[in-house]
Amino acid sequence: MKKILLTLAAVSALTFVSCNDDDDNTPITSNLNLNISGLENLGAEYVYEGWVIVNGLPVSTGTFSVNDSGELSQSSFVVEANTLAVATKFVLSIEPTNDTDPAPANTKILAGDFSGNSAGVTSTGIVGDFSNATGKYILATPTDGMMNNERSGIWFLDLTTGGPTTGLSLPTLSAGWKYEGWVVMNGTPISTGTFTDVAKADDNAAATNFKGNINNGPGYPGEDYIQNAPDGFTFPTDLRGATAVISVEPDPDNSSKPFTLKPLAHGIPSDANDHVTFSMGAGPVKEISGTVIR
Incomplete structure:
Protein backbone atom coordinates (compact mmCIF):
# COMPACT_ATOMS: atom_id res chain seq x y z
CA MET A 1 0.00 0.00 0.00
CA LYS A 2 2.85 2.38 0.85
CA LYS A 3 4.45 1.73 -2.56
CA ILE A 4 1.18 2.57 -4.32
CA LEU A 5 0.84 5.84 -2.40
CA LEU A 6 4.44 6.81 -3.16
CA THR A 7 3.93 6.05 -6.85
CA LEU A 8 0.76 8.17 -6.98
CA ALA A 9 2.56 11.04 -5.25
CA ALA A 10 5.41 10.86 -7.77
CA VAL A 11 2.98 10.90 -10.72
CA SER A 12 1.13 13.88 -9.21
CA ALA A 13 4.37 15.77 -8.75
CA LEU A 14 5.43 15.10 -12.34
CA THR A 15 2.02 16.19 -13.59
CA PHE A 16 2.23 19.41 -11.58
CA VAL A 17 5.73 20.17 -12.86
CA SER A 18 4.66 19.40 -16.42
CA CYS A 19 1.69 21.80 -16.22
CA ASN A 20 3.89 24.52 -14.77
CA ASP A 21 6.40 24.03 -17.61
CA ASP A 22 3.60 24.37 -20.18
CA ASP A 23 2.39 27.56 -18.54
CA GLU A 49 0.07 44.94 -43.42
CA GLY A 50 1.33 46.42 -40.17
CA TRP A 51 4.91 46.12 -38.94
CA VAL A 52 6.75 47.03 -35.75
CA ILE A 53 10.45 47.76 -35.95
CA VAL A 54 12.52 45.94 -33.30
CA ASN A 55 16.29 46.41 -33.24
CA GLY A 56 16.07 47.75 -36.77
CA LEU A 57 14.17 44.72 -38.10
CA PRO A 58 10.49 44.54 -39.17
CA VAL A 59 8.10 42.19 -37.38
CA SER A 60 4.65 41.71 -38.93
CA THR A 61 1.64 42.53 -36.77
CA GLY A 62 -0.91 41.18 -39.26
CA THR A 63 -2.88 42.12 -42.37
CA PHE A 64 -6.27 43.74 -42.94
CA SER A 65 -8.43 45.10 -45.72
CA VAL A 66 -10.56 48.24 -46.01
CA ASN A 67 -14.08 48.41 -47.44
CA ASP A 68 -15.55 51.10 -49.69
CA SER A 69 -16.59 53.10 -46.62
CA GLY A 70 -13.01 53.20 -45.31
CA GLU A 71 -13.69 50.77 -42.46
CA LEU A 72 -10.86 48.46 -41.44
CA SER A 73 -11.65 44.73 -41.43
CA GLN A 74 -9.57 44.48 -38.25
CA SER A 75 -8.18 47.22 -36.01
CA SER A 76 -6.81 45.23 -33.04
CA PHE A 77 -3.95 42.75 -33.41
CA VAL A 78 -2.38 40.28 -30.95
CA VAL A 79 1.40 40.68 -30.76
CA GLU A 80 4.04 39.02 -28.56
CA ALA A 81 4.30 41.32 -25.54
CA ASN A 82 8.08 41.58 -25.29
CA THR A 83 8.36 42.30 -29.00
CA LEU A 84 5.75 45.04 -28.79
CA ALA A 85 7.28 46.55 -25.66
CA VAL A 86 10.68 47.17 -27.29
CA ALA A 87 9.37 48.25 -30.72
CA THR A 88 10.55 51.72 -31.70
CA LYS A 89 8.41 52.35 -34.80
CA PHE A 90 5.22 51.29 -36.57
CA VAL A 91 4.99 51.02 -40.36
CA LEU A 92 2.01 50.23 -42.60
CA SER A 93 2.63 48.82 -46.07
CA ILE A 94 0.59 47.62 -49.05
CA GLU A 95 1.24 43.97 -49.85
CA PRO A 96 0.03 41.37 -52.36
CA THR A 97 -2.77 39.28 -50.86
CA ASN A 98 -0.83 36.06 -51.50
CA ASP A 99 2.54 37.39 -50.42
CA THR A 100 5.49 35.03 -50.03
CA ASP A 101 8.03 37.73 -49.16
CA PRO A 102 8.54 38.00 -45.36
CA ALA A 103 9.81 41.57 -45.66
CA PRO A 104 7.73 44.73 -46.17
CA ALA A 105 7.14 45.90 -49.75
CA ASN A 106 8.38 49.28 -50.96
CA THR A 107 4.81 50.61 -50.86
CA LYS A 108 4.94 51.85 -47.29
CA ILE A 109 2.09 54.29 -46.70
CA LEU A 110 2.23 55.21 -42.99
CA ALA A 111 4.99 55.35 -40.38
CA GLY A 112 5.64 56.83 -36.96
CA ASP A 113 7.88 56.42 -33.92
CA PHE A 114 6.53 55.16 -30.61
CA SER A 115 6.49 57.63 -27.74
CA GLY A 116 5.45 55.69 -24.66
CA ASN A 117 2.56 53.47 -25.66
CA SER A 118 1.44 55.38 -28.75
CA ALA A 119 2.75 56.29 -32.17
CA GLY A 120 1.38 59.04 -34.37
CA VAL A 121 1.61 57.70 -37.92
CA THR A 122 1.50 59.71 -41.13
CA SER A 123 2.11 59.37 -44.85
CA THR A 124 4.12 62.59 -45.02
CA GLY A 125 7.49 61.24 -43.93
CA ILE A 126 7.36 57.95 -45.79
CA VAL A 127 5.54 58.71 -49.06
CA GLY A 128 6.20 62.44 -49.51
CA ASP A 129 5.52 65.89 -48.07
CA PHE A 130 2.96 67.62 -50.27
CA SER A 131 2.40 70.68 -48.10
CA ASN A 132 4.20 72.92 -50.63
CA ALA A 133 3.07 71.17 -53.82
CA THR A 134 2.07 73.42 -56.72
CA GLY A 135 1.04 72.80 -60.29
CA LYS A 136 0.36 74.50 -63.62
CA TYR A 137 -1.09 73.18 -66.88
CA ILE A 138 -2.27 74.21 -70.32
CA LEU A 139 -4.88 72.91 -72.75
CA ALA A 140 -3.37 71.89 -76.10
CA THR A 141 -3.17 68.93 -78.50
CA PRO A 142 0.39 68.88 -79.87
CA THR A 143 0.33 65.19 -80.90
CA ASP A 144 -2.07 65.51 -83.85
CA GLY A 145 -0.57 68.45 -85.72
CA MET A 146 -3.94 70.18 -86.00
CA MET A 147 -5.28 73.34 -84.39
CA ASN A 148 -9.04 72.64 -84.38
CA ASN A 149 -9.34 70.64 -81.13
CA GLU A 150 -6.81 72.28 -78.81
CA ARG A 151 -9.06 71.96 -75.76
CA SER A 152 -8.96 68.16 -75.95
CA GLY A 153 -5.51 67.79 -74.41
CA ILE A 154 -3.88 68.75 -71.11
CA TRP A 155 -0.16 69.19 -70.39
CA PHE A 156 1.32 69.88 -66.99
CA LEU A 157 3.73 72.60 -68.05
CA ASP A 158 4.08 76.37 -67.70
CA LEU A 159 4.00 78.87 -70.60
CA THR A 160 4.11 82.07 -68.57
CA THR A 161 7.73 82.78 -69.58
CA GLY A 162 7.07 82.16 -73.26
CA GLY A 163 8.45 78.69 -73.96
CA PRO A 164 7.44 75.58 -72.04
CA THR A 165 8.95 75.03 -68.58
CA THR A 166 8.20 72.60 -65.76
CA GLY A 167 4.66 73.07 -64.48
CA LEU A 168 4.64 70.81 -61.43
CA SER A 169 6.52 71.31 -58.19
CA LEU A 170 6.29 68.03 -56.31
CA PRO A 171 8.62 66.14 -53.95
CA THR A 172 10.56 63.10 -55.11
CA LEU A 173 8.53 60.08 -54.04
CA SER A 174 9.79 57.17 -51.99
CA ALA A 175 10.32 53.84 -53.77
CA GLY A 176 7.03 52.06 -54.43
CA TRP A 177 5.12 55.19 -55.48
CA LYS A 178 4.44 57.15 -58.68
CA TYR A 179 2.51 60.24 -59.65
CA GLU A 180 -0.41 60.02 -62.05
CA GLY A 181 -2.29 62.76 -63.86
CA TRP A 182 -6.04 62.61 -64.42
CA VAL A 183 -8.90 64.48 -66.01
CA VAL A 184 -12.26 63.79 -64.37
CA MET A 185 -14.99 64.14 -66.99
CA ASN A 186 -18.63 63.69 -65.97
CA GLY A 187 -17.47 61.97 -62.79
CA THR A 188 -15.19 59.51 -64.60
CA PRO A 189 -11.40 59.78 -64.13
CA ILE A 190 -9.31 59.22 -67.26
CA SER A 191 -5.56 58.94 -66.79
CA THR A 192 -2.97 61.13 -68.49
CA GLY A 193 -0.23 58.66 -67.48
CA THR A 194 2.13 57.93 -64.59
CA PHE A 195 5.45 59.64 -63.97
CA THR A 196 8.19 60.12 -61.38
CA ASP A 197 9.98 63.13 -62.88
CA VAL A 198 7.94 66.31 -63.34
CA ALA A 199 10.40 67.58 -65.98
CA LYS A 200 10.07 64.55 -68.28
CA ALA A 201 7.36 62.89 -70.34
CA ASP A 202 5.19 60.39 -68.50
CA ASP A 203 5.69 56.64 -68.70
CA ASN A 204 3.19 56.02 -71.52
CA ALA A 205 4.16 58.99 -73.72
CA ALA A 206 4.95 56.77 -76.71
CA ALA A 207 2.44 54.00 -76.02
CA THR A 208 -0.83 55.75 -75.12
CA ASN A 209 -3.75 54.95 -77.41
CA PHE A 210 -5.33 58.36 -76.84
CA LYS A 211 -2.74 60.64 -78.46
CA GLY A 212 -2.57 61.74 -82.09
CA ASN A 213 -0.34 60.16 -84.73
CA ILE A 214 2.12 63.00 -85.38
CA ASN A 215 4.39 62.83 -82.31
CA ASN A 216 4.51 62.03 -78.59
CA GLY A 217 4.06 65.57 -77.36
CA PRO A 218 6.37 67.74 -75.22
CA GLY A 219 8.73 66.31 -72.62
CA TYR A 220 6.35 66.85 -69.71
CA PRO A 221 3.49 64.83 -68.20
CA GLY A 222 0.22 65.15 -70.07
CA GLU A 223 -2.15 63.64 -72.62
CA ASP A 224 -4.02 64.37 -75.81
CA TYR A 225 -7.47 62.78 -75.97
CA ILE A 226 -7.67 62.42 -79.74
CA GLN A 227 -8.77 58.83 -80.47
CA ASN A 228 -9.75 55.46 -78.93
CA ALA A 229 -12.11 56.98 -76.37
CA PRO A 230 -13.35 54.77 -73.52
CA ASP A 231 -16.97 53.62 -73.62
CA GLY A 232 -19.33 56.52 -73.02
CA PHE A 233 -16.92 59.17 -74.36
CA THR A 234 -16.09 60.69 -77.72
CA PHE A 235 -12.59 61.93 -78.64
CA PRO A 236 -11.62 64.59 -79.52
CA THR A 237 -13.48 66.22 -76.65
CA ASP A 238 -13.59 69.50 -74.75
CA LEU A 239 -11.94 69.44 -71.32
CA ARG A 240 -13.46 72.71 -70.17
CA GLY A 241 -15.58 72.10 -67.07
CA ALA A 242 -13.65 68.91 -66.18
CA THR A 243 -11.29 68.59 -63.21
CA ALA A 244 -7.53 68.15 -63.47
CA VAL A 245 -5.98 66.02 -60.70
CA ILE A 246 -2.53 64.82 -59.69
CA SER A 247 -2.58 61.70 -57.52
CA VAL A 248 0.04 59.55 -55.82
CA GLU A 249 -0.28 55.88 -56.77
CA PRO A 250 1.19 52.66 -55.36
CA ASP A 251 3.55 50.92 -57.75
CA PRO A 252 2.51 48.33 -58.81
CA ASP A 253 -1.08 49.59 -59.02
CA ASN A 254 -4.09 47.39 -59.77
CA SER A 255 -6.71 50.16 -59.92
CA SER A 256 -7.90 52.23 -62.85
CA LYS A 257 -9.01 55.00 -60.48
CA PRO A 258 -7.01 57.61 -58.54
CA PHE A 259 -5.59 56.52 -55.18
CA THR A 260 -6.51 58.31 -51.94
CA LEU A 261 -3.57 60.73 -51.99
CA LYS A 262 -4.40 63.60 -54.35
CA PRO A 263 -2.16 66.59 -53.57
CA LEU A 264 -3.25 68.80 -56.49
CA ALA A 265 -6.54 69.49 -58.26
CA HIS A 266 -8.22 72.23 -60.28
CA GLY A 267 -11.54 72.74 -61.99
CA ILE A 268 -10.77 73.62 -65.59
CA PRO A 269 -12.66 76.88 -66.26
CA SER A 270 -15.67 76.58 -68.54
CA ASP A 271 -14.32 79.51 -70.59
CA ALA A 272 -10.69 78.34 -70.64
CA ASN A 273 -8.62 79.20 -73.68
CA ASP A 274 -5.98 76.85 -75.02
CA HIS A 275 -2.26 77.56 -74.58
CA VAL A 276 -3.03 79.61 -71.47
CA THR A 277 -1.35 78.61 -68.19
CA PHE A 278 -3.69 77.71 -65.30
CA SER A 279 -2.64 77.19 -61.69
CA MET A 280 -3.75 74.16 -59.69
CA GLY A 281 -4.85 74.32 -56.07
CA ALA A 282 -4.64 71.93 -53.15
CA GLY A 283 -6.13 68.53 -53.81
CA PRO A 284 -8.63 66.83 -51.50
CA VAL A 285 -6.05 64.64 -49.68
CA LYS A 286 -2.44 65.64 -49.05
CA GLU A 287 -1.84 63.38 -46.07
CA ILE A 288 -3.16 60.26 -44.33
CA SER A 289 -2.60 59.99 -40.58
CA GLY A 290 -3.66 58.12 -37.48
CA THR A 291 -2.63 56.73 -34.11
CA VAL A 292 -1.32 53.31 -33.06
CA ILE A 293 -1.66 52.23 -29.41
CA ARG A 294 0.24 49.36 -27.80
Whole structure:
Protein backbone atom coordinates (compact mmCIF):
# COMPACT_ATOMS: atom_id res chain seq x y z
CA MET A 1 0.00 0.00 0.00
CA LYS A 2 2.85 2.38 0.85
CA LYS A 3 4.45 1.73 -2.56
CA ILE A 4 1.18 2.57 -4.32
CA LEU A 5 0.84 5.84 -2.40
CA LEU A 6 4.44 6.81 -3.16
CA THR A 7 3.93 6.05 -6.85
CA LEU A 8 0.76 8.17 -6.98
CA ALA A 9 2.56 11.04 -5.25
CA ALA A 10 5.41 10.86 -7.77
CA VAL A 11 2.98 10.90 -10.72
CA SER A 12 1.13 13.88 -9.21
CA ALA A 13 4.37 15.77 -8.75
CA LEU A 14 5.43 15.10 -12.34
CA THR A 15 2.02 16.19 -13.59
CA PHE A 16 2.23 19.41 -11.58
CA VAL A 17 5.73 20.17 -12.86
CA SER A 18 4.66 19.40 -16.42
CA CYS A 19 1.69 21.80 -16.22
CA ASN A 20 3.89 24.52 -14.77
CA ASP A 21 6.40 24.03 -17.61
CA ASP A 22 3.60 24.37 -20.18
CA ASP A 23 2.39 27.56 -18.54
CA ASP A 24 5.91 28.99 -18.51
CA ASN A 25 6.25 28.34 -22.25
CA THR A 26 2.99 30.09 -23.16
CA PRO A 27 3.90 33.42 -24.79
CA ILE A 28 2.52 36.55 -23.19
CA THR A 29 0.72 38.73 -25.72
CA SER A 30 -0.51 42.30 -25.92
CA ASN A 31 -2.92 44.10 -28.22
CA LEU A 32 -1.88 46.62 -30.85
CA ASN A 33 -4.77 48.93 -31.76
CA LEU A 34 -5.01 51.02 -34.93
CA ASN A 35 -7.00 54.23 -35.18
CA ILE A 36 -6.53 55.21 -38.84
CA SER A 37 -8.88 56.87 -41.30
CA GLY A 38 -8.47 57.79 -44.95
CA LEU A 39 -7.34 54.39 -46.24
CA GLU A 40 -9.11 53.02 -49.27
CA ASN A 41 -10.27 49.66 -50.58
CA LEU A 42 -7.36 47.93 -52.35
CA GLY A 43 -9.49 45.26 -54.03
CA ALA A 44 -8.92 41.53 -53.81
CA GLU A 45 -5.29 41.50 -54.92
CA TYR A 46 -3.75 43.63 -52.17
CA VAL A 47 -3.99 44.09 -48.39
CA TYR A 48 -2.54 46.40 -45.76
CA GLU A 49 0.07 44.94 -43.42
CA GLY A 50 1.33 46.42 -40.17
CA TRP A 51 4.91 46.12 -38.94
CA VAL A 52 6.75 47.03 -35.75
CA ILE A 53 10.45 47.76 -35.95
CA VAL A 54 12.52 45.94 -33.30
CA ASN A 55 16.29 46.41 -33.24
CA GLY A 56 16.07 47.75 -36.77
CA LEU A 57 14.17 44.72 -38.10
CA PRO A 58 10.49 44.54 -39.17
CA VAL A 59 8.10 42.19 -37.38
CA SER A 60 4.65 41.71 -38.93
CA THR A 61 1.64 42.53 -36.77
CA GLY A 62 -0.91 41.18 -39.26
CA THR A 63 -2.88 42.12 -42.37
CA PHE A 64 -6.27 43.74 -42.94
CA SER A 65 -8.43 45.10 -45.72
CA VAL A 66 -10.56 48.24 -46.01
CA ASN A 67 -14.08 48.41 -47.44
CA ASP A 68 -15.55 51.10 -49.69
CA SER A 69 -16.59 53.10 -46.62
CA GLY A 70 -13.01 53.20 -45.31
CA GLU A 71 -13.69 50.77 -42.46
CA LEU A 72 -10.86 48.46 -41.44
CA SER A 73 -11.65 44.73 -41.43
CA GLN A 74 -9.57 44.48 -38.25
CA SER A 75 -8.18 47.22 -36.01
CA SER A 76 -6.81 45.23 -33.04
CA PHE A 77 -3.95 42.75 -33.41
CA VAL A 78 -2.38 40.28 -30.95
CA VAL A 79 1.40 40.68 -30.76
CA GLU A 80 4.04 39.02 -28.56
CA ALA A 81 4.30 41.32 -25.54
CA ASN A 82 8.08 41.58 -25.29
CA THR A 83 8.36 42.30 -29.00
CA LEU A 84 5.75 45.04 -28.79
CA ALA A 85 7.28 46.55 -25.66
CA VAL A 86 10.68 47.17 -27.29
CA ALA A 87 9.37 48.25 -30.72
CA THR A 88 10.55 51.72 -31.70
CA LYS A 89 8.41 52.35 -34.80
CA PHE A 90 5.22 51.29 -36.57
CA VAL A 91 4.99 51.02 -40.36
CA LEU A 92 2.01 50.23 -42.60
CA SER A 93 2.63 48.82 -46.07
CA ILE A 94 0.59 47.62 -49.05
CA GLU A 95 1.24 43.97 -49.85
CA PRO A 96 0.03 41.37 -52.36
CA THR A 97 -2.77 39.28 -50.86
CA ASN A 98 -0.83 36.06 -51.50
CA ASP A 99 2.54 37.39 -50.42
CA THR A 100 5.49 35.03 -50.03
CA ASP A 101 8.03 37.73 -49.16
CA PRO A 102 8.54 38.00 -45.36
CA ALA A 103 9.81 41.57 -45.66
CA PRO A 104 7.73 44.73 -46.17
CA ALA A 105 7.14 45.90 -49.75
CA ASN A 106 8.38 49.28 -50.96
CA THR A 107 4.81 50.61 -50.86
CA LYS A 108 4.94 51.85 -47.29
CA ILE A 109 2.09 54.29 -46.70
CA LEU A 110 2.23 55.21 -42.99
CA ALA A 111 4.99 55.35 -40.38
CA GLY A 112 5.64 56.83 -36.96
CA ASP A 113 7.88 56.42 -33.92
CA PHE A 114 6.53 55.16 -30.61
CA SER A 115 6.49 57.63 -27.74
CA GLY A 116 5.45 55.69 -24.66
CA ASN A 117 2.56 53.47 -25.66
CA SER A 118 1.44 55.38 -28.75
CA ALA A 119 2.75 56.29 -32.17
CA GLY A 120 1.38 59.04 -34.37
CA VAL A 121 1.61 57.70 -37.92
CA THR A 122 1.50 59.71 -41.13
CA SER A 123 2.11 59.37 -44.85
CA THR A 124 4.12 62.59 -45.02
CA GLY A 125 7.49 61.24 -43.93
CA ILE A 126 7.36 57.95 -45.79
CA VAL A 127 5.54 58.71 -49.06
CA GLY A 128 6.20 62.44 -49.51
CA ASP A 129 5.52 65.89 -48.07
CA PHE A 130 2.96 67.62 -50.27
CA SER A 131 2.40 70.68 -48.10
CA ASN A 132 4.20 72.92 -50.63
CA ALA A 133 3.07 71.17 -53.82
CA THR A 134 2.07 73.42 -56.72
CA GLY A 135 1.04 72.80 -60.29
CA LYS A 136 0.36 74.50 -63.62
CA TYR A 137 -1.09 73.18 -66.88
CA ILE A 138 -2.27 74.21 -70.32
CA LEU A 139 -4.88 72.91 -72.75
CA ALA A 140 -3.37 71.89 -76.10
CA THR A 141 -3.17 68.93 -78.50
CA PRO A 142 0.39 68.88 -79.87
CA THR A 143 0.33 65.19 -80.90
CA ASP A 144 -2.07 65.51 -83.85
CA GLY A 145 -0.57 68.45 -85.72
CA MET A 146 -3.94 70.18 -86.00
CA MET A 147 -5.28 73.34 -84.39
CA ASN A 148 -9.04 72.64 -84.38
CA ASN A 149 -9.34 70.64 -81.13
CA GLU A 150 -6.81 72.28 -78.81
CA ARG A 151 -9.06 71.96 -75.76
CA SER A 152 -8.96 68.16 -75.95
CA GLY A 153 -5.51 67.79 -74.41
CA ILE A 154 -3.88 68.75 -71.11
CA TRP A 155 -0.16 69.19 -70.39
CA PHE A 156 1.32 69.88 -66.99
CA LEU A 157 3.73 72.60 -68.05
CA ASP A 158 4.08 76.37 -67.70
CA LEU A 159 4.00 78.87 -70.60
CA THR A 160 4.11 82.07 -68.57
CA THR A 161 7.73 82.78 -69.58
CA GLY A 162 7.07 82.16 -73.26
CA GLY A 163 8.45 78.69 -73.96
CA PRO A 164 7.44 75.58 -72.04
CA THR A 165 8.95 75.03 -68.58
CA THR A 166 8.20 72.60 -65.76
CA GLY A 167 4.66 73.07 -64.48
CA LEU A 168 4.64 70.81 -61.43
CA SER A 169 6.52 71.31 -58.19
CA LEU A 170 6.29 68.03 -56.31
CA PRO A 171 8.62 66.14 -53.95
CA THR A 172 10.56 63.10 -55.11
CA LEU A 173 8.53 60.08 -54.04
CA SER A 174 9.79 57.17 -51.99
CA ALA A 175 10.32 53.84 -53.77
CA GLY A 176 7.03 52.06 -54.43
CA TRP A 177 5.12 55.19 -55.48
CA LYS A 178 4.44 57.15 -58.68
CA TYR A 179 2.51 60.24 -59.65
CA GLU A 180 -0.41 60.02 -62.05
CA GLY A 181 -2.29 62.76 -63.86
CA TRP A 182 -6.04 62.61 -64.42
CA VAL A 183 -8.90 64.48 -66.01
CA VAL A 184 -12.26 63.79 -64.37
CA MET A 185 -14.99 64.14 -66.99
CA ASN A 186 -18.63 63.69 -65.97
CA GLY A 187 -17.47 61.97 -62.79
CA THR A 188 -15.19 59.51 -64.60
CA PRO A 189 -11.40 59.78 -64.13
CA ILE A 190 -9.31 59.22 -67.26
CA SER A 191 -5.56 58.94 -66.79
CA THR A 192 -2.97 61.13 -68.49
CA GLY A 193 -0.23 58.66 -67.48
CA THR A 194 2.13 57.93 -64.59
CA PHE A 195 5.45 59.64 -63.97
CA THR A 196 8.19 60.12 -61.38
CA ASP A 197 9.98 63.13 -62.88
CA VAL A 198 7.94 66.31 -63.34
CA ALA A 199 10.40 67.58 -65.98
CA LYS A 200 10.07 64.55 -68.28
CA ALA A 201 7.36 62.89 -70.34
CA ASP A 202 5.19 60.39 -68.50
CA ASP A 203 5.69 56.64 -68.70
CA ASN A 204 3.19 56.02 -71.52
CA ALA A 205 4.16 58.99 -73.72
CA ALA A 206 4.95 56.77 -76.71
CA ALA A 207 2.44 54.00 -76.02
CA THR A 208 -0.83 55.75 -75.12
CA ASN A 209 -3.75 54.95 -77.41
CA PHE A 210 -5.33 58.36 -76.84
CA LYS A 211 -2.74 60.64 -78.46
CA GLY A 212 -2.57 61.74 -82.09
CA ASN A 213 -0.34 60.16 -84.73
CA ILE A 214 2.12 63.00 -85.38
CA ASN A 215 4.39 62.83 -82.31
CA ASN A 216 4.51 62.03 -78.59
CA GLY A 217 4.06 65.57 -77.36
CA PRO A 218 6.37 67.74 -75.22
CA GLY A 219 8.73 66.31 -72.62
CA TYR A 220 6.35 66.85 -69.71
CA PRO A 221 3.49 64.83 -68.20
CA GLY A 222 0.22 65.15 -70.07
CA GLU A 223 -2.15 63.64 -72.62
CA ASP A 224 -4.02 64.37 -75.81
CA TYR A 225 -7.47 62.78 -75.97
CA ILE A 226 -7.67 62.42 -79.74
CA GLN A 227 -8.77 58.83 -80.47
CA ASN A 228 -9.75 55.46 -78.93
CA ALA A 229 -12.11 56.98 -76.37
CA PRO A 230 -13.35 54.77 -73.52
CA ASP A 231 -16.97 53.62 -73.62
CA GLY A 232 -19.33 56.52 -73.02
CA PHE A 233 -16.92 59.17 -74.36
CA THR A 234 -16.09 60.69 -77.72
CA PHE A 235 -12.59 61.93 -78.64
CA PRO A 236 -11.62 64.59 -79.52
CA THR A 237 -13.48 66.22 -76.65
CA ASP A 238 -13.59 69.50 -74.75
CA LEU A 239 -11.94 69.44 -71.32
CA ARG A 240 -13.46 72.71 -70.17
CA GLY A 241 -15.58 72.10 -67.07
CA ALA A 242 -13.65 68.91 -66.18
CA THR A 243 -11.29 68.59 -63.21
CA ALA A 244 -7.53 68.15 -63.47
CA VAL A 245 -5.98 66.02 -60.70
CA ILE A 246 -2.53 64.82 -59.69
CA SER A 247 -2.58 61.70 -57.52
CA VAL A 248 0.04 59.55 -55.82
CA GLU A 249 -0.28 55.88 -56.77
CA PRO A 250 1.19 52.66 -55.36
CA ASP A 251 3.55 50.92 -57.75
CA PRO A 252 2.51 48.33 -58.81
CA ASP A 253 -1.08 49.59 -59.02
CA ASN A 254 -4.09 47.39 -59.77
CA SER A 255 -6.71 50.16 -59.92
CA SER A 256 -7.90 52.23 -62.85
CA LYS A 257 -9.01 55.00 -60.48
CA PRO A 258 -7.01 57.61 -58.54
CA PHE A 259 -5.59 56.52 -55.18
CA THR A 260 -6.51 58.31 -51.94
CA LEU A 261 -3.57 60.73 -51.99
CA LYS A 262 -4.40 63.60 -54.35
CA PRO A 263 -2.16 66.59 -53.57
CA LEU A 264 -3.25 68.80 -56.49
CA ALA A 265 -6.54 69.49 -58.26
CA HIS A 266 -8.22 72.23 -60.28
CA GLY A 267 -11.54 72.74 -61.99
CA ILE A 268 -10.77 73.62 -65.59
CA PRO A 269 -12.66 76.88 -66.26
CA SER A 270 -15.67 76.58 -68.54
CA ASP A 271 -14.32 79.51 -70.59
CA ALA A 272 -10.69 78.34 -70.64
CA ASN A 273 -8.62 79.20 -73.68
CA ASP A 274 -5.98 76.85 -75.02
CA HIS A 275 -2.26 77.56 -74.58
CA VAL A 276 -3.03 79.61 -71.47
CA THR A 277 -1.35 78.61 -68.19
CA PHE A 278 -3.69 77.71 -65.30
CA SER A 279 -2.64 77.19 -61.69
CA MET A 280 -3.75 74.16 -59.69
CA GLY A 281 -4.85 74.32 -56.07
CA ALA A 282 -4.64 71.93 -53.15
CA GLY A 283 -6.13 68.53 -53.81
CA PRO A 284 -8.63 66.83 -51.50
CA VAL A 285 -6.05 64.64 -49.68
CA LYS A 286 -2.44 65.64 -49.05
CA GLU A 287 -1.84 63.38 -46.07
CA ILE A 288 -3.16 60.26 -44.33
CA SER A 289 -2.60 59.99 -40.58
CA GLY A 290 -3.66 58.12 -37.48
CA THR A 291 -2.63 56.73 -34.11
CA VAL A 292 -1.32 53.31 -33.06
CA ILE A 293 -1.66 52.23 -29.41
CA ARG A 294 0.24 49.36 -27.80
